[in-house]
Amino acid sequence: xxxxxxxxxxxxxxxxxxxxxxxRRVLSNIVAxxxxxxxxxxxxxxxxxxRKHVELILAVIEKALTEAGAGKSDITGVAVTNGPGLIGALxxxxxxxxxxxxxxxxxxxxxxxxxxHLAAVHIEHDVEFPFVGLVVSGGxxxxxxxxxxxxxTILGKTxxxxxxxxxxxxxxxxxxxxxxxxxxxxxxxxxxxxxxxFPRPFKSxxxxxxxxxxxxxxxxxxLREHPSPxxxxxxxxxxxxxxxxxxxxxxxxxxxxxxxxxxxxxxAGGVACNSRLRALASERFxxxxxxxxxxxxxxxxxxxxxxxxxxxxxxxxxxxSDLSLGPFSTSRTKYVRGKGKLAKxxxxxxx
Ligand code: KG4
Ligand code: ZN
Numbered sequence: 001x002x003x004x005x006x007x008x009x010x011x012x013x014x015x016x017x018x019x020x021x022x023x024r025r026v027l028s029n030i031v032a033x034x035x036x037x038x039x040x041x042x043x044x045x046x047x048x049x050x051r052k053h054v055e056l057i058l059a060v061i062e063k064a065l066t067e068a069g070a071g072k073s074d075i076t077g078v079a080v081t082n083g084p085g086l087i088g089a090l091x092x093x094x095x096x097x098x099x100x101x102x103x104x105x106x107x108x109x110x111x112x113x114x115x116x117h118l119a120a121v122h123i124e125h126d127v128e129f130p131f132v133g134l135v136v137s138g139g140x141x142x143x144x145x146x147x148x149x150x151x152x153t154i155l156g157k158t159x160x161x162x163x164x165x166x167x168x169x170x171x172x173x174x175x176x177x178x179x180x181x182x183x184x185x186x187x188x189x190x191x192x193x194x195x196x197x198f199p200r201p202f203k204s205x206x207x208x209x210x211x212x213x214x215x216x217x218x219x220x221x222x223l224r225e226h227p228s229p230x231x232x233x234x235x236x237x238x239x240x241x242x243x244x245x246x247x248x249x250x251x252x253x254x255x256x257x258x259x260x261x262x263x264x265x266x267x268a269g270g271v272a273c274n275s276r277l278r279a280l281a282s283e284r285f286x287x288x289x290x291x292x293x294x295x296x297x298x299x300x301x302x303x304x305x306x307x308x309x310x311x312x313x314x315x316x317x318x319x320x321s322d323l324s325l326g327p328f329s330t331s332r333t334k335y336v337r338g339k340g341k342l343a344k345x346x347x348x349x350x351x
Contacts, residue, residue, distance in 0.1 A: 003076035004068065005315065006061070006100070007308025010093030011085025011113045012138070013037075013044045014301070015056040019068035020308035023316065024122045027068035029298070029305040032056045035179060042178050043168070050088035057096050064304070075106055077320070079311020082110040083328035084139070090327035098323050107320035109311040114140055115152060117268040119313065120299040120306035122149070127264050127293050132257045136249060136277075137269035137302075138164035138179070141210050143256050146266070149313035155256050156208025163245055163271045166212035170219050170241050174234060184238045185274050191239030196222065198244035203251050210252060215244055246277040250284050257290050264291045268306075273297040 004027065009016040018029040034052045038044045065071065080097035083090060101108035118133040133144040133152065141158040161169070164181055171180015176187075198218055201211040219241060223229075229237060249267075257265050265285055271277065272294050285292035299305060314320075 004070050004074050005077045005079055005109075005308045005312045006064070006075050006097075007111075007304035007306075007311055008057075008061070008078065008080040008093045008097045009113075009116075009302055009304040009307045010053045010057065010089050011081045011083070012089060012302060013049050013052075014303070015053050015060050015093075016302065016304035016307075017057075017061040017064035018304035018308045019064050019070055020305065020312050023312045024309045026123055026305045026308075027070065028064045028066075029303055030060050030064045030067065031298075031301075031303050032060050039178050042172060044086070046086045046088055049086060050092055053089055053092035057092055061096070061100075072100075072104060075100070075104055077101075077107045077109055077311065077315045078104075079109040079111050079307050079315070081113045081116065081307050082321075082325055083113065084330050085113055085327070087327050087329050094325065094327055098325070102323060107315065108323065108325060109315050109319075110321040110325045111307050111310045111314065113307075114142055114269075115150075116306040116310045117300075118144065118146060118152070118266055119149065119310035120268055120295040120303070121266045121293050122309055123299055123305060124295060125293045127266060127291075130260065131262050131264040131266055131293075132253055132260055133266040133268065134249060134253045134272075135269045136163045136267065136271035138162060138168065140269070141212070141249075141271075143208050143253065145256070145260050145262075150310070150317060150319075155260075156210065156252070158210040158212060160211050160213035161216065163210070163212060163249060164269070166215055166245060167242075167271065167274075169216045173216075173219055173223060174229075174237065181271060181274065184242055185276070187235050188239040188242040188276060191235030191237070193239040193243035195236035196240035198240050200244050200248045200251075203248050206255075208252065208256050210248065212245070212248075215241070242274065242276050245271075246274065246280045249277060250280050253281070254284055254288065254290075257285070258288070262290070264293065267292065267294045268300060270301045272300040
């Protein structure tokens with residue numbers, strides 16, 4: 001078996017391990033979701049998430065290796081998400097990755113979760129650099145200018161709620177449960193997006209930042225005026241709300257693509273599963289002759305394949321992390337990434 005990179009992801013409520021070869025070929029990608037456990041609390045409970053990761057992680061790694069037909073001796077590097085995310089949850093993946101890397105004598109490669117979401121696009125697509133990349137997830141909404149596999153500059157991000165948070169909070173207000181993005185997507189298919197109008201904050205302004213908290217507030221006010229919507233109204237509300245998010249995201253990404261003069265755009269993260277966002281993006285970018293690439297849903301929501309892919313590219317540049325690598329909770333991407341940002345471990349190899 002050629003050299004493989006083991007990817008490990010545990011930043012939120014998915015315990016995942018994947019085996020990657022040749023930089024971006026996925027031999028296995030096992031995702032154990034805890035969504036059903038957190039559902040009854042209406043959101044992710046950090047302490048429960050950490051405990052579940054501890055219970056699941058070794059079995060998930062074993063399964064990923066077995067499915068890939070690989071053994072531990074085939075591992076040439078261990079890539080792991082070290083942030084942003086829930087500290088306790090991250091610690092589980094990170095400690096496991098460190099133990100494996102140390103025990104096997106192979107390098108550890110720390111990976112940024114948001115950058116990994118964008119790297120997921122390379123699994124299924126050949127995207128030309130530079131491109132504009134939008135990461136839309138439960139905790140983040142960030143726009144990047146991407147010039148190479150591991151080089152990106154942040155252009156803007158949300159000033160308050162993330163797009164996924166806006167979906168999840170609306171779903172909660174509408175009694176649709178958690179996580180709600182997928183429920184709104186389903187109901188919106190039968191609704192009229194014009195029936196209820198929601199604001200599109202910052203849509204036409206020149207900033208690359210986003211703001212979604214006003215959208216949720218406008219839903220609160222709407223429900224005060226129109227309590228207990230029937231099935232028809234519920235579908236219309238979902239369609240109108242979703243349209244406001246999709247349009248804001250697509251127009252802002254287009255603005256950035258035009259400003260940077262790029263020929264391609266990438267959307268990634270859990271919200272990029274949204275069917276209306278995907279359709280509108282391909283329509284609007286298509287009109288402007290810009291290619292838009294969005295990973296399959298399984299590579300949009302949290303998964304370790306994306307971590308393994310970014311880890312492989314980072315490793316190829318000879319950049320690895322040492323065993324003092326720590327977790328971090330909030331976004332730290334307000335800089336241009338360059339070579340040599342991470343320290344080289346003694347066992348580091350270049351490929
Ligand atoms: O990337 P992800 O799996 O985890 C984080 O890193 O946060 O994203 C989860 C988010 C949740 O807010 C979820 O409601 C949203 O992605 N989501 C969707 C859809 N599927 C997942 N939002 C809108 N439409 C969907 N189909
Ligand atoms: Zn994520």
